[in-house]
Amino acid sequence: MKIVTEILNFIKFPFLVIWAPGKPKRTIERFVDYLYEIGVESLPLIFISSVFLGLVITIQTHYQISGMLPKYFLGLTVGRMVMIELAPVLSALVITGRTVSAMTAEIGSMKIAEQLDALKIMKIDPKYFLAQPRLLATIIAAPILNGVMLFVTLMVGAIYAMLMYNTNIDVFFYGLTHPFVPRIFWVSFIKSTIFGFWCATSGLYHGFMVEGGTREVGKSVTKAVVTATILILILDFLVALASF
Numbered sequence: 001m002k003i004v005t006e007i008l009n010f011i012k013f014p015f016l017v018i019w020a021p022g023k024p025k026r027t028i029e030r031f032v033d034y035l036y037e038i039g040v041e042s043l044p045l046i047f048i049s050s051v052f053l054g055l056v057i058t059i060q061t062h063y064q065i066s067g068m069l070p071k072y073f074l075g076l077t078v079g080r081m082v083m084i085e086l087a088p089v090l091s092a093l094v095i096t097g098r099t100v101s102a103m104t105a106e107i108g109s110m111k112i113a114e115q116l117d118a119l120k121i122m123k124i125d126p127k128y129f130l131a132q133p134r135l136l137a138t139i140i141a142a143p144i145l146n147g148v149m150l151f152v153t154l155m156v157g158a159i160y161a162m163l164m165y166n167t168n169i170d171v172f173f174y175g176l177t178h179p180f181v182p183r184i185f186w187v188s189f190i191k192s193t194i195f196g197f198w199c200a201t202s203g204l205y206h207g208f209m210v211e212g213g214t215r216e217v218g219k220s221v222t223k224a225v226v227t228a229t230i231l232i233l234i235l236d237f238l239v240a241l242a243s244f
Contacts, residue, residue, distance in 0.1 A: 010201070020128035037137075042098055046148055055157075075161075078176075085236075095145065101221045107130055108220050109214075116130075139193060142195055199228045
């Protein structure tokens with residue numbers, strides 16, 4: 001029964017954050033700061049992950065199809081795997097590792113230092129002031145980071161195929177776009193938006209739930225990362241089930 005109550009509280013939490021009352025101007029200012037922190041500062045890690053993803057997926061795909069299928073299948077297979085599955089999932093995992101843990105630690109530390117109570121005394125809702133701009137920034141940053149990972153991975157794959165397997169870059173991109181199925185493109189970005197929403201929810205929820213001292217903050221960070229990772233995998237399955 002306790003688990004059911006906690007799951008219901010977790011599902012309800014982001015909607016309480018979205019509807020938390022406050023002045024929009026203050027939310028916008030903090031939203032821009034967090035968008036820079038979550039989006040721009042994650043770009044180096046996204047870029048490095050994309051480069052190695054592009055190399056590995058191209059090598060493995062070429063090994064599987066070499067000598068059996070025309071060369072344009074390399075672009076088709078790499079493109080669809082990266083677009084549908086790998087880019088949204090890996091970019092969400094990068095956000096989880098870099099951002100979700102930081103959210104939980106920061107808000108949890110503020111709670112045990114009674115800074116959330118100080119906000120309430122000043123008649124400022126902590127959900128509005130601390131959680132709302134972080135949640136909105138993550139929802140916007142997640143699909144943008146997914147787009148960056150998608151672009152870099154495919155470019156690295158195309159260049160590697162050209163240099164190592166003598167595959168003309170036009171042939172690679174012909175396979176990538178023929179036949180072009182718009183639904184695959186949109187599903188990739190819808191997935192990453194959903195992942196961003198629930199990753200941020202996990203970090204914020206566990207930060208607000210911290211009780212005790214610094215040891216409990218550490219435990220909450222672990223819970224937030226584990227919950228976000230499991231949610232990404234479950235939601236990935238559900239979106240795939242609904243889309244294809």
